[in-house]
Amino acid sequence: MTADLSDVESDLRKAVSATLKAAGVEDGHIGLELVGEGRMRTLNFAHRGRDEATDVLAFPIDPDESGLGPRELGDVFICPEHSTDVIEAAVHGTLHLCGYDHETDTGEMLALQAKVLASLR
Numbered sequence: 001m002t003a004d005l006s007d008v009e010s011d012l013r014k015a016v017s018a019t020l021k022a023a024g025v026e027d028g029h030i031g032l033e034l035v036g037e038g039r040m041r042t043l044n045f046a047h048r049g050r051d052e053a054t055d056v057l058a059f060p061i062d063p064d065e066s067g068l069g070p071r072e073l074g075d076v077f078i079c080p081e082h083s084t085d086v087i088e089a090a091v092h093g094t095l096h097l098c099g100y101d102h103e104t105d106t107g108e109m110l111a112l113q114a115k116v117l118a119s120l121r
Contacts, residue, residue, distance in 0.1 A: 003025065008030055014120065016090055018116050022115060032093070033075070054079065056089040088117060095113055096109075
C-alpha cells in the first residue's frame with residue numbers, strides 16, 4: 001500500500017512522502033493545506049486556546065491502525081506568513097500525525113525531522 005497524498009500541495013508531496021517513509025508509515029491519507037494568518041489564528045485559538053497565528057498545526061485523526069480500511073492520518077495546516085521554511089513545516093506537521101511529539105520526547109522527533117530535511121536537500 002502507499003499513502004494517499006492527493007490532498008497535499010504537489011510541491012510538498014516529496015517532503016511528506018519522505019517523512020512518512022522515515023517514520024515507518026506505509027499507508028494512510030493526509031490532508032495538508034496552506035492557510036492565511038487569519039485562518040491559522042482561528043484554528044490555533046479553537047484547538048489550543050492561543051489567540052495568535054503559528055507556523056504549523058497538525059490534527060491527528062487515526063493514531064492507531066485498526067486494519068478496517070484506509071487509515072486517516074489527519075490534517076496539517078501551514079501558514080506560510082509564519083513559516084521560515086514551508087517544507088520544514090510540512091515535515092514537522094507530518095511527524096506529528098505519525099505520533100511524534102517534540103514536547104514530550106527526548107529529541108527523537110527533531111532528530112528525525114533533521115534527517116528527513118537533510119535527505120531532501
